[in-house]
Amino acid sequence: MLSQIAQKHADACRFCWMCRHLCPVGLQTGKEANTPRAKGLQLSLTQRGSASFDANMAEGMYECLLCDACTNDCVTGFEPPLYIREARTQAMVEDIAPAPVVQVLDNIERTGNIYGEEKPTFPSKDNAEVLLYVGEVAACRVPQLAEAYMRLLDKAGISYMTLEQEPPSGAMLGDLIGFTQEVQDQGAACVKALDASGADTVIVLDSYDAAVMRQRWPEWGLSAKAQIITATAFLDQLVQEGKLKLRSLNQTATYHDDSRAARTLQEFEPPRALLAAAGIALSEMFLHRDLAKCCGSSLANAYMPQITLLTAQGRWHDALRTQAQLLVTTCPQSMELLGRAVPQDMELIDLYTLLERACE
Amino acid sequence: MNDMTATDSLVCVKFVQQTDGTPGRTLNPADEAALAAALHHRTTGKVTVLSMAPKSCEAGLRELLARGADKAVLLCDSHFAGSDSYATSGILAEAIRQLGPFGLIFCGRRAIDGETGQVPPALATKLGLPCVTNVLDMEPRSDGILHCRRLLEEGVEHLACQTPAVLSLCEYSYPSRAPSLSDLRRAKGKQVEHLDAAALGIDPSACGLAGSPTRVEQASPHTSGLRRVTQLDLDTFVETTAKLFREVLI
Ligand code: SF4
Ligand code: SF4
Numbered sequence: 001m002l003s004q005i006a007q008k009h010a011d012a013c014r015f016c017w018m019c020r021h022l023c024p025v026g027l028q029t030g031k032e033a034n035t036p037r038a039k040g041l042q043l044s045l046t047q048r049g050s051a052s053f054d055a056n057m058a059e060g061m062y063e064c065l066l067c068d069a070c071t072n073d074c075v076t077g078f079e080p081p082l083y084i085r086e087a088r089t090q091a092m093v094e095d096i097a098p099a100p101v102v103q104v105l106d107n108i109e110r111t112g113n114i115y116g117e118e119k120p121t122f123p124s125k126d127n128a129e130v131l132l133y134v135g136e137v138a139a140c141r142v143p144q145l146a147e148a149y150m151r152l153l154d155k156a157g158i159s160y161m162t163l164e165q166e167p168p169s170g171a172m173l174g175d176l177i178g179f180t181q182e183v184q185d186q187g188a189a190c191v192k193a194l195d196a197s198g199a200d201t202v203i204v205l206d207s208y209d210a211a212v213m214r215q216r217w218p219e220w221g222l223s224a225k226a227q228i229i230t231a232t233a234f235l236d237q238l239v240q241e242g243k244l245k246l247r248s249l250n251q252t253a254t255y256h257d258d259s260r261a262a263r264t265l266q267e268f269e270p271p272r273a274l275l276a277a278a279g280i281a282l283s284e285m286f287l288h289r290d291l292a293k294c295c296g297s298s299l300a301n302a303y304m305p306q307i308t309l310l311t312a313q314g315r316w317h318d319a320l321r322t323q324a325q326l327l328v329t330t331c332p333q334s335m336e337l338l339g340r341a342v343p344q345d346m347e348l349i350d351l352y353t354l355l356e357r358a359c360e
Numbered sequence: 361m362n363d364m365t366a367t368d369s370l371v372c373v374k375f376v377q378q379t380d381g382t383p384g385r386t387l388n389p390a391d392e393a394a395l396a397a398a399l400h401h402r403t404t405g406k407v408t409v410l411s412m413a414p415k416s417c418e419a420g421l422r423e424l425l426a427r428g429a430d431k432a433v434l435l436c437d438s439h440f441a442g443s444d445s446y447a448t449s450g451i452l453a454e455a456i457r458q459l460g461p462f463g464l465i466f467c468g469r470r471a472i473d474g475e476t477g478q479v480p481p482a483l484a485t486k487l488g489l490p491c492v493t494n495v496l497d498m499e500p501r502s503d504g505i506l507h508c509r510r511l512l513e514e515g516v517e518h519l520a521c522q523t524p525a526v527l528s529l530c531e532y533s534y535p536s537r538a539p540s541l542s543d544l545r546r547a548k549g550k551q552v553e554h555l556d557a558a559a560l561g562i563d564p565s566a567c568g569l570a571g572s573p574t575r576v577e578q579a580s581p582h583t584s585g586l587r588r589v590t591q592l593d594l595d596t597f598v599e600t601t602a603k604l605f606r607e608v609l610i
Contacts, residue, residue, distance in 0.1 A: 008384055093544040181540035221535030
């Protein structure tokens, strides 16, 4: 059922529980089946013929944010998301994936995005050297983040374009069904569109897209002609080059590292440098940088909104303990998720809107 | 066997020990490329994967069915154990004769364990077919002529060869392809076929240790080129570096 390598990761887990206290889902639901080790144990039992991979087990494999906190913490080097993703593929093959998951797959097949909606377009200049890859979450659910970013580019004098028909990168489908050929085909179509634009730099707004472009595309033999850079890293460069001048806002905030930026891209400094440049004193949450706790992904939110409400609340609990009044993130998906549970005494803001306030 | 019109192809694969010291076997990297090439150039024919391996490698072959192969055959018999490249190529050739005809026979150019690179040419010799080794890419033409680029030590050679032929592919020459959901659904009901020495009509004295002229007398780790690295704490590092500087400069 699983590839040999994934099976090895499931079988070799020592069931030591060390990753248990870091799983954002397990922590919030309190269900043993939601812990990474339990998922490994179940799949290992299946292989040994002591359990069967049924709809119930398949549902458990979808109750995971693929946030990699468990991988990051596993001292023995196992990667639960490796077998969880493959178990999702298997659930699709066996036709036992939960109905809401199948609905999201249907949305992607019909419209290219998880919402099943027509994706809004953004203003674009022809033949610019810089292309802004907006991504489906920012486009459909958090357009204010994308628009704030575009205004910052305007202020810095950067001429940019967007794609009228922006193809998916493969990030969402890869998390939903595992890295099958269909996902690689999505990646290949996206590379083709980026190459056809003629841009030499592609700024990526959503770290989930950036992670798949940087980490998975090369594994699939895909490479875009343009340099791919995250939106935050690009902005940090503009500030360092003096193209964007910021004044001090003199505030205190806490910063939420989203899981792909933190653990796949390991991008911790650019957002912190930008916050410092805008005079924001940082009050870090207990779990930050590579240990950051995921607040829930937009994909998971699309098929299990009750659980992602809990994971968003879990992250807000961490934020409240910092005493900061402001929670800042660069991640459109975190904006969507955390936006569902903003506590009374705190404000949620994306970094780009905040930086706009600091622009001279 | 030498049927110029055959459209089916066959891929010989080997499952080698993990290189990170962990238990279990994994597909030899060059054989990954061989399978990817066979799937890439498949037109109307079927792709069969063939491996001489212990029974535990059946799971690996099933994975290759999921990755797009139409048929998987495992050559498994205790008499095969210990076969060198000469005996192995003989067993594979016999199986290919029984399973064929094939238009193209793909192999990896070498396995990362034995590193001999002898099986593909030996196989071609036993089958009486032309062989192109170290293939980087190829272009099959409708006239039955195959155009290949092959890697040489100091360049790349362009060759045209008649089919059927045996090809040995360079590692990473063709990117591996992930299975699609429909591939996986199709592979669900497929079984790995087993063949042993009796089924192939092979005399046990022609395989295994008995049929292998090679004798490994001794194996030892090589030490040349290895760097001697010592981990030092800061104080010892400063002291050692100062000593080295003194020795060199004074
Ligand atoms: S995945 Fe790693 S940390 Fe988690 S239970 Fe298994 S061995 Fe322990
Ligand atoms: S990837 Fe994240 S959500 Fe999934 S099991 Fe691991 S820690 Fe839990």
